[in-house]
Amino acid sequence: MGELLLCNEAIxxxxxxxxxxxxxxxxxxxxxxxxxxxxxxxxxxxxxxxLCTWIENHAHLPKLAMHLRTIISxxxxxxxxxxxxxxxxxxxxxxELKNTHDALKELEEKSEFECLKIRxxxxxxxxxxTAAIFEYKKxxxxxDAKHTERVLYGNIYHNLATAYVQLFLFDIAADLYLEAFRQxxxxxxxxxxLYAYKLDNNDxxxxxxxxxxxxxxxxxxxxDSVLKGVYAEASDGCDEGRSKEIILKIQRGLQGAxxxxxxxxxxxxxxxxxxxxxxxxxxxx
Numbered sequence: 001m002g003e004l005l006l007c008n009e010a011i012x013x014x015x016x017x018x019x020x021x022x023x024x025x026x027x028x029x030x031x032x033x034x035x036x037x038x039x040x041x042x043x044x045x046x047x048x049x050x051l052c053t054w055i056e057n058h059a060h061l062p063k064l065a066m067h068l069r070t071i072i073s074x075x076x077x078x079x080x081x082x083x084x085x086x087x088x089x090x091x092x093x094x095x096e097l098k099n100t101h102d103a104l105k106e107l108e109e110k111s112e113f114e115c116l117k118i119r120x121x122x123x124x125x126x127x128x129x130t131a132a133i134f135e136y137k138k139x140x141x142x143x144d145a146k147h148t149e150r151v152l153y154g155n156i157y158h159n160l161a162t163a164y165v166q167l168f169l170f171d172i173a174a175d176l177y178l179e180a181f182r183q184x185x186x187x188x189x190x191x192x193x194l195y196a197y198k199l200d201n202n203d204x205x206x207x208x209x210x211x212x213x214x215x216x217x218x219x220x221x222x223x224d225s226v227l228k229g230v231y232a233e234a235s236d237g238c239d240e241g242r243s244k245e246i247i248l249k250i251q252r253g254l255q256g257a258x259x260x261x262x263x264x265x266x267x268x269x270x271x272x273x274x275x276x277x278x279x280x281x282x283x284x285x
Contacts, residue, residue: 012058016051020131021123028059032091035082039103040122043115047072047081064088079104113144117156124159124284129166136160154184155285161192162284170200178209186285190215194223 015024018034021041025031035042049072056065064085071081083101086092092100107115120135139145139156161176177193180186190213197206209215 012054014054014058016054016058019045020134021126021128022131028055028061028064028089029091031059032086032089035086036092036096036100038122038126039100040107040118041126042078042082042104043119044078047076047078061088077104077108079108111144113139113142113148116142120156121159121284124163127166129163132163133160133167136163151184151186154180154182154186154189156180157183158186158189158192159284161189161196165196165199170196171202174200174202174205181213184285187219191219191223195227198227 012026015026016031017024021038023034025034047068049069052065052068052072055068056062067084067088068081070076071084079101082104083097086097086100107118110118116135116139120132120139123129123132123135136156136159140153140160145153145156157176157180161173161180164170164173164176174193174196177189177196180189181193190209194206194209194215197203197209210220
């Protein structure tokens, strides 16, 4: 998980696999660490008999497993389940315990739609883009989504598109950014659509959007200015020995950039795509 954890309890020979974030935990301390740092990703599926079995048989904490099974069998809340787990192991501080409990209680007061939005956004922050895409799609298919305000609905499409950008799927992202603009009316979504077409080297799609949505000359100049900034930032990160031919090719419109063949892409392409992906991520709504 990126940090060294001091484990007082036994290390399990068989890890517990946490779906959605694709993480294995080998001890109760690691499980608690995950809970504290990913509270908003927890849902009722976390409160499972499979977890109780792992705690009993592999973490060797049968009493804790029994207490957790009781909470499940009596239809207890997730906040009670997690609090019991954290208190029993004594891993976290009182402040961490309170913050985790309060966050889960807050989620329990929110609608399914609101919880899905929070979890999807947190997955984006954790750079779990495939999982975020799954959650955003689930969110858009939620019954409450049909009745939400159009701006919020469009913003969800915008964030879904941004997740696809992180996976270099610019053609899909362009369509989603366009749908976001149709819903939220935010020109930032339209501009992101145009950026995605540029990165996908799709001049036809770019020209179509400019024409159909009356993109002004000033907006085009602003877009070009941003792209030049991306080029410059990317160039600064590349080897001084890069060929002028490659740079000129990219400055003419990212020609040859192909998200499906990253190994064959010149180094500067990688930097440009990386810079844009980071900028797109900051623009999530």
